[in-house]
Amino acid sequence: MSLVETVRNTLVPVHKEGYRFIAIFFVVSLILGFLWEPLMWIGFLLTAWCAYFFRDPERMTPIDEDLVISPADGRVSSVATVTPPEELGLGSEPMLRISVFMNVFDCHVNRAPMSGTVRRIAYRAGSFLNAELDKASLDNERNGLVVETSHGPIGVVQIAGLVARRILCWTTENAALEGGERFGLIRFGSRVDVFLPEGAQPRVSVGQKAIAGETVIAEYGSPKGPVISRRA
Numbered sequence: 001m002s003l004v005e006t007v008r009n010t011l012v013p014v015h016k017e018g019y020r021f022i023a024i025f026f027v028v029s030l031i032l033g034f035l036w037e038p039l040m041w042i043g044f045l046l047t048a049w050c051a052y053f054f055r056d057p058e059r060m061t062p063i064d065e066d067l068v069i070s071p072a073d074g075r076v077s078s079v080a081t082v083t084p085p086e087e088l089g090l091g092s093e094p095m096l097r098i099s100v101f102m103n104v105f106d107c108h109v110n111r112a113p114m115s116g117t118v119r120r121i122a123y124r125a126g127s128f129l130n131a132e133l134d135k136a137s138l139d140n141e142r143n144g145l146v147v148e149t150s151h152g153p154i155g156v157v158q159i160a161g162l163v164a165r166r167i168l169c170w171t172t173e174n175a176a177l178e179g180g181e182r183f184g185l186i187r188f189g190s191r192v193d194v195f196l197p198e199g200a201q202p203r204v205s206v207g208q209k210a211i212a213g214e215t216v217i218a219e220y221g222s223p224k225g226p227v228i229s230r231r232a
Contacts, residue, residue: 014054017168017185025050056109059213061180061232065150068200068218069179070210071113072192074102076217079202084195087122088144088155095155096196098217100210102161102186110158110184111213111232112177113194116149121173126160143167143184147177151220155195158186180213180232194218 014022029043061069078099084090102108126141141160146153158167169184177183186192200218204210210217213232 013056014051017054021054022047022050053104053108055107056182057107059111059180059211059232061111061178061213061230062216063179063230065115066220067179067216068098068113068154068194068196068220069111070100070204070212070215070217071110071156071194072100072102072210073106073108073212074100074191074210076204076206076208076210077101077191079204079206084155085122085124085138085142085144085157087124088146088157088195089120089122090146090153090155090195095198096200096202096218097193098196098202098204099191099193100217101191107212108185108187108190109182109212110156110186110192112147112179112181112183113156113217114147114149114151114154115179116147116154116177118145118171118173118175118177119148119153120144120146121169121171122146123167141167143169145169145171145183151199152197154197155193156183157193157195158184159191159193160186161190178232180230182232 025047029040029047032043033040078097080097081094082097083092084095122144124142127139142157144155144157146155160167166187171177171183196218199220202218204217
């Protein structure tokens with residue numbers, strides 16, 4: 001990542017969901033400072049990390065209905081063909097699944113991978129295993145969206161991880177989502193799975209870094225050249 005990209009993804013606004021946590025970290029730091037000054041400075045460092053965690057940068061999202069955009073910042077942890085979770089109602093036939101794992105230093109605001117209408121939102125309680133494990137897709141607490149797109153219904157699943165304890169979803173059923181639009185957030189380490197219908201070709205590989213709202217993770221049709229982008 002270039003210096004310009006690093007600055008652009010660091011010196012950005014903080015999402016309002018983080019205000020309360022940043023305030024708690026700051027107040028606790030002051031209290032610890034009365035007990036022992038070095039603890040205050042450690043607390044201030046953790047407060048700065050908390051603000052960094054809840055950052056919410058603008059992104060330049062490609063405008064093309066054939067492109068699937070990463071829903072999360074992080075590392076591509078899986079590109080596989082598997083059966084989607086039952087609660088999504090997408091059937092029992094295997095679908096292309098692309099997973100993006102977010103560690104505690106990644107931006108955790110989630111974005112719609114394609115434009116479409118939200119047809120279903122399905123929450124399921126579960127465990128809090130390491131989100132990088134393949135079985136986390138079935139065992140962990142998760143919140144799934146089914147979005148009707150021009151290429152058929154896709155599944156977008158927010159999965160809680162080992163540290164994550166809260167999944168936030170701001171959209172509603174029957175709401176229209178633009179590709180790259182913010183729809184949720186997962187606190188403190190997690191993963192997002194995207195399930196795609198037949199015809200999608202992956203454009204990322206395991207281990208690759210993805211940027212929410214910008215990185216093309218899959219595509220329908222033949223590869224294209226440069227596309228127009230919009231700020232999101």
